[in-house]
Amino acid sequence: MDKPFPAYKGDESYVFVSYSHSNSSAVYSELAWIHERGFNIWYDEGIEAGTKWREELGVAIRNARLFIYFITPDSVRSENCRKEVSFAVDHKMPIIAVHLLT
Numbered sequence: 001m002d003k004p005f006p007a008y009k010g011d012e013s014y015v016f017v018s019y020s021h022s023n024s025s026a027v028y029s030e031l032a033w034i035h036e037r038g039f040n041i042w043y044d045e046g047i048e049a050g051t052k053w054r055e056e057l058g059v060a061i062r063n064a065r066l067f068i069y070f071i072t073p074d075s076v077r078s079e080n081c082r083k084e085v086s087f088a089v090d091h092k093m094p095i096i097a098v099h100l101l102t
Helices: 021-036 053-063 073-077 079-090
Strands: 015-018 066-071 097-098
Touching: 015 053, 015 079, 021 066, 021 097, 053 079, 066 073, 066 079, 073 079, 079 097
Parallel strands: 015 066, 066 097
Antiparallel strands: none
């Protein structure tokens, strides 16, 4: 499935989203629903080529107002998702966990 919209880049408040790419179609439909309600959303499709992945993720998580974690068996197994969640917890980010049935 194609990205539902460009990842947010700007100075306004935004939501950081963590998910497994193998669940993209299910996650993207949820992101579209959230975005249609006026929320700015940053997801890793917004990382530009040539940037330092871990550094940009850290900045994106720290600057977000809210962290949403889409929980699936794949995201639980994903080392990247676990690191993102741990980073958010370590930085005392408000977290919403959304359990997706896949």
